[in-house]
Structure formats: C-alpha cells, structure tokens
Amino acid sequence: MHHEETLVINTQGLTKTFKGVNALQALNLKVPKNSIFGFLGPNGAGKTTTIKLLLGLARPTSGSASVFGLDVVKDSTGIRKRVGYLAQDPRYYESMTARETLRFTARFFYSGSKAAIEERIDQTLELVGLSDKADRSIKGFSGGERQRLGIAQAQINYPDLLILDEPAASLDPMGRHDVLEVMERLRKHTTIFYSTHILSDVQRVSDTVAILKKGQLIAQAPIDALLAGNEGVIYTLSVKGDGQGMEERLCSHSWVTAVNIVPDGNGSSLWQVSVADETAAEDHLLRLVLEDRTLTVTAFGRKQHDLEEVFMSMVGEEKHVG
Amino acid sequence: MSANATFQPVNERGWRRGFANLLRYENSTWWRTRRWWINSLIWLVIINGTLLAMLASSAEVTEALQQTPEQVMEQARTVFVVMAGIFGTVGVIIAMQGTIIDEKKSGTAAWILSKPASRTAFILAKLVANVAALFVVLLVLQGTVAYLQLTAYSGSPPPLMPFVFGMGLLGLHMLFYLALTLVLGTLFQDRGPVIGIPIGILFSAMFLMGYMGQFAYLMPWMIIPSGGVQGLAIEVMLEQPLSTTTPIVATVVWIVIFTGVALWRFAREEF
Numbered sequence: 001m002h003h004e005e006t007l008v009i010n011t012q013g014l015t016k017t018f019k020g021v022n023a024l025q026a027l028n029l030k031v032p033k034n035s036i037f038g039f040l041g042p043n044g045a046g047k048t049t050t051i052k053l054l055l056g057l058a059r060p061t062s063g064s065a066s067v068f069g070l071d072v073v074k075d076s077t078g079i080r081k082r083v084g085y086l087a088q089d090p091r092y093y094e095s096m097t098a099r100e101t102l103r104f105t106a107r108f109f110y111s112g113s114k115a116a117i118e119e120r121i122d123q124t125l126e127l128v129g130l131s132d133k134a135d136r137s138i139k140g141f142s143g144g145e146r147q148r149l150g151i152a153q154a155q156i157n158y159p160d161l162l163i164l165d166e167p168a169a170s171l172d173p174m175g176r177h178d179v180l181e182v183m184e185r186l187r188k189h190t191t192i193f194y195s196t197h198i199l200s201d202v203q204r205v206s207d208t209v210a211i212l213k214k215g216q217l218i219a220q221a222p223i224d225a226l227l228a229g230n231e232g233v234i235y236t237l238s239v240k241g242d243g244q245g246m247e248e249r250l251c252s253h254s255w256v257t258a259v260n261i262v263p264d265g266n267g268s269s270l271w272q273v274s275v276a277d278e279t280a281a282e283d284h285l286l287r288l289v290l291e292d293r294t295l296t297v298t299a300f301g302r303k304q305h306d307l308e309e310v311f312m313s314m315v316g317e318e319k320h321v322g
Numbered sequence: 323m324s325a326n327a328t329f330q331p332v333n334e335r336g337w338r339r340g341f342a343n344l345l346r347y348e349n350s351t352w353w354r355t356r357r358w359w360i361n362s363l364i365w366l367v368i369i370n371g372t373l374l375a376m377l378a379s380s381a382e383v384t385e386a387l388q389q390t391p392e393q394v395m396e397q398a399r400t401v402f403v404v405m406a407g408i409f410g411t412v413g414v415i416i417a418m419q420g421t422i423i424d425e426k427k428s429g430t431a432a433w434i435l436s437k438p439a440s441r442t443a444f445i446l447a448k449l450v451a452n453v454a455a456l457f458v459v460l461l462v463l464q465g466t467v468a469y470l471q472l473t474a475y476s477g478s479p480p481p482l483m484p485f486v487f488g489m490g491l492l493g494l495h496m497l498f499y500l501a502l503t504l505v506l507g508t509l510f511q512d513r514g515p516v517i518g519i520p521i522g523i524l525f526s527a528m529f530l531m532g533y534m535g536q537f538a539y540l541m542p543w544m545i546i547p548s549g550g551v552q553g554l555a556i557e558v559m560l561e562q563p564l565s566t567t568t569p570i571v572a573t574v575v576w577i578v579i580f581t582g583v584a585l586w587r588f589a590r591e592e593f
Contacts (some may be wrong), residue, residue: 055436057593077339077438081331085436091429093347095355107343108437112330120329 008033008161008191013063016049023049025215036187038202039195041212047195051165084154088165098149099134109157128152143170164194180205203307213315227305233278237271238299246292255280340439348451361459365413369405370467376401377475402468403555406492407546410460414496415503419517421448422507432593441589465489488559495545498573501580508587542573
C-alpha cells in the first residue's frame with residue numbers, strides 16, 4: 001500500500017502566523033487511516049488552529065497539508081464532503097430543532113430519497129441519545145445536549161474522517177463515557193482526529209497521540225510507545241523487609257542494569273529494577289527476590305507511565321492543558 | 323463509508339455547492355417565522371399609514387391651499403415615495419445589519435463552512451433570499467396598498483406602468499443599501515459601522531446634497547426626493563422626462579461593486 005493511502009492527514013511544514021505571532025510552526029503531522037488520533041497540548045498550543053487549517057476555515061501562512069491526499073487550500077470542498085467536524089464550542093441556528101439541524105446538515109451532502117435521509121437522522125439521534133428531544137428547539141439545550149447534537153451532525157454523512165475539537169469538554173462523566181463509546185464504535189468505519197484536555201480519555205481510546213506546545217510538535221507516537229517512555233524497561237516491586245543484601249545480589253546479574261530502592265517509612269519500600277533483558281527479568285526477577293525469606297513482595301509489575309506523567313514531563317511548566 | 327451507498331450525493335459544483343440548501347434556510351428565516359408579517363405590519367403603519375393620514379386630511383388642505391385633485395395626487399405619490407424611499411431603506415438596513423456579522427460572531431458561519439458549501443453560495447443565498455423578502459415586504463406590499471389607497475382616494479387608478487417603474491427605481495435605491503450593508507458585514511466585526519455607515523449615507527443626502535456637486539450624480543440620492551431634488555422615481559411616476567440617468571447607472575455599478583467586494587472579502591475571511 002502506498003504511504004499516501006495509509007495517511008488520512010499529512011502536513012508538511014504547516015505554519016500559521018497571526019499578526020507576527022506564530023500560532024503554528026512547521027507542523028509535520030501524520031495521521032494514519034482508521035486510527036483514533038489524540039491531539040494534545042496546553043491552551044494556545046495551536047490545536048484548534050491546526051483543525052481550522054485542515055478544514056479550510058483558515059489559510060496556512062506557509063507549508064502544506066493534505067487530507068485524503070487532497071490539498072487543504074485547493075480542494076477544500078472535496079475534503080469537507082468526506083469529513084465530519086465538531087467545533088470546540090458548537091453553534092447552530094437556534095431557531096431549529098435537533099431534527100431540523102440534522103436535516104439541514106444532511107442536505108449539504110445528500111439529496112433525493114427523503115425517507116432514507118429521515119431514517120438516517122433518526123438513527124443518528126438514537127446514537128447520541130437525543131431521540132426524545134429531537135423536536136425541541138435547540139435554544140433550550142444544555143451544553144451536554146449541544147455536544148451530543150454536535151457529534152450527531154458531525155457524523156450524519158458517514159464521514160471518512162471525524163475531526164472533534166474537545167468533544168467531551170462540557171459533558172458530565174456519563175456523557176463522556178457515552179462519547180468515548182461512540183468514538184470506539186465509529187473507529188471501525190472512520191478515522192477520528194480529536195483534541196482534548198482529558199488525558200485519561202486519550203489513554204483509554206487513542207492509538208496514536210501527538211503533543212503540541214507553543215505551536216510546535218514535540219511528540220507524535222503510538223500511545224504504547226509514548227507510555228513506555230525512554231528509560232528502558234523497568235519493573236517495580238513493593239517490598240516489606242530489609243533488602244540491602246538482595247539489592248547487591250540483583251545487581252550481580254548481567255540483565256539488571258540498575259536498582260533503585262525508595263523506602264516509604266513504614267518498613268516497606270518501592271523497588272525499581274531497570275533491566276536490559278525483558279525475558280530474563282520476567283523469568284527470574286520475582287523468584288530471586290522471593291528466595292529471601294526476610295522479604296515479602298506485596299506488588300510486582302512492569303512500570304507503566306500514565307499519559308499525564310508523560311504529558312507533564314514533555315510540556316514542562318504548563319499546568320493546564322486544553 | 324459503505325453505509326452511504328443508499329444516498330444520492332448533492333451534485334452542485336463550484337460556487338453553487340450548498341446554495342440550494344442555504345437559500346432554503348435563508349428563505350425559512352423570513353417565511354417560516356413571524357418576521358415577515360411583523361416587518362410588513364411595521365412598515366405598513368409607517369409608510370402607508372403616513373399616506374393614509376395625508377389623504378385623510380387632504381380635503382381641508384386642498385381647500386385651504388386651493389389645490390386641484392391632481393395636485394393632491396401628485397403630492398400623495400411624492401409623500402409615498404419619500405416614506406418608502408427613506409423608511410423602507412431604513413427597514414432594509416435594519417433587516418440586513420446582522421446578516422453576516424451575527425453569523426461570524428456566533429460561529430454558525432464557521433459551522434456552515436465546515437460542510438461542503440462554498441463561501442460564494444453562503445453570501446449569494448443571503449443576498450437572494452433577503453432581496454426577495456424585502457422586495458415583497460417593502461416594495462410589492464407597500465406599493466400595492468399605496469396604489470389601492472390612491473385609487474380609492476381619486477376614484478380612478480393612477481397610471482399603472484409609471485407607478486410600477488417608479489417602484490422599480492425605489493427598489494434599486496433599496497438594493498444599493500442592501501448590498502452596502504452586506505459588504506460592510508463582510509468587512510467589519512461589529513454592528514456599529516454596518517448600520518451607521520448606510521444610515522449616514524442615506525441621511526447625508528438630505529443635508530449635504532447641495533454641497534455634493536457632480537458627486538451627487540454618482541450616488542443613489544437623486545432617485546428619491548431629497549435635498550430639494552424632486553427624485554427620479556417621482557419623475558417616472560408622474561410620467562415626466564427623466565432629468566438624468568447617471569444616478570441609475572451609477573447605482574447599478576455600485577451594487578455590482580459591493581456584491582463583488584463582499585464575495586471577494588468573504589472568500590478571504592478566516593474563522
């Protein structure tokens with residue numbers, strides 16, 4: 001398969017400047033087909049700017065970008081035919097009902113068979129849980145209901161690419177859960193490119209992640225690779241008892257590269273054992289420690305970073321994301 | 323996705339992409355809401371109400387000033403053209419002031435343009451729908467009621483075609499301000515200049531016409547009575563020879579320029 005066919009979004013040196021300020025600097029982003037791509041970064045990092053450039057709502061200052069191999073400047077309409085978009089703060093015509101909004105949206109894509117379109121609208125309303133509010137004016141909708149309607153209108157056209165800007169931002173935990181479920185359901189059919197500030201959601205559903213800071217891409221990798229970190233393989237053990245002798249014994253093995261013991265003050269300690277050979281560690285590490293009858297192991301596992309940890313270490317001083 | 327195989331895709335291309343859908347929506351904002359009859363009622367009271375008041379009091383005035391019924395009819399048509407020309411135009415400006423600005427500020431324009439709709443279609447749908455609605459509410463309805471009033475007063479209808487052509491010139495006058503308000507909506511981010519500039523241009527004619535010299539011919543001011551000028555619309559209604567056609571040609575040119583600039587500017591708008 002050609003490289004272009006496997007990438008849905010491909011940007012090269014994409015740059016956007018507003019009044020001399022670089023909102024986006026030479027962004028090289030590659031979004032694989034059928035991925036759920038999490039796009040992270042602190043406030044003002046350039047996430048929404050990137051999305052607007054991809055949709056033709058803004059023009060790049062320099063560089064280029066393509067979606068489905070189509071140029072975002074020259075073939076914007078062609079791209080938008082195949083994309084569904086949910087804005088960060090979605091706004092619709094207030095005089096319309098949810099059903100009318102979806103009908104209006106659908107007519108940008110489809111003509112003919114009214115019955116088929118109405119059926120699609122009903123399906124979509126059902127999917128986002130708005131069937132009972134379908135004929136109510138959206139003027140009275142809550143933030144969560146607007147967000148659900150946003151997801152509904154974004155996927156009314158069976159898009160090949162869903163672009164969601166903070167899709168779960170204004171939802172309660174149940175609403176967030178529903179949105180993530182919808183995203184997971186849609187991944188079979190479409191590529192989802194979404195920005196969010198809820199890192200646990202990204203860790204749950206994304207398979208690839210990019211992190212943007214001050215308009216620059218600082219990381220882009222499959223989520224597993226990102227969570228593995230760059231410290232090599234580390235195993236952690238929670239141990240009760242004095243482990244000084246064991247530390248020396250472990251260090252004598254060639255596959256152990258370092259042992260770091262952090263006492264917790266209650267006679268227990270957290271051991272971090274860095275290893276060069278993962279298989280040897282899995283086979284021998286726990287057995288070796290348990291040979292010492294003075295030690296009790298209460299927990300054992302491979303160290304996993306969480307996304308927040310990775311994000312904070314990369315973004316540095318930034319305290320909030322969004 | 324395969325599931326969309328049962329649907330027939332929209333086949334509009336180029337600038338027309340999304341036009342039919344947007345036009346349907348824009349029309350619905352007039353005809354599926356109270357907007358059309360509220361506007362009709364307000365401007366009927368202001369424009370035709372004034373004409374009615376004038377005709378109702380004309381018997382006393384005619385006697386006092388020793389006017390002929392023909393002179394009263396001429397005055398009635400002048401009053402109608404002034405009221406429709408000024409207040410009808412104010413109606414156009416008020417109706418159009420938020421058309422673009424509100425959508426830019428609220429985010430609905432960005433929402434629409436994230437769909438496969440062209441920016442030209444977005445502007446033209448607003449132009450076409452508002453021209454049609456405002457012409458019905460401010461020209462056809464007001465003109466018809468005024469014509470019936472004049473007929474009822476004099477006992478015989480005034481010449482129809484001159485009246486229609488005079489209304490046509492009033493329509494051209496309104497179209498100038500409609501296109502101007504539209505282009506200002508694409509150029510500014512606030513309502514202030516969008517309503518202030520057209521109102522300023524409309525009323526400046528009353529006070530500054532005498533100082534404008536030849537420039538006055540390049541504006542739509544001479545179409546309606548203002549600043550001591552009888553007004554081309556009145557000349558047409560009274561079947562008099564046109565004193566000049568330059569303002570008519572200039573107004574058409576302005577309308578084309580405003581529409582062109584609105585399309586050009588909106589195509590470069592960033593959201």
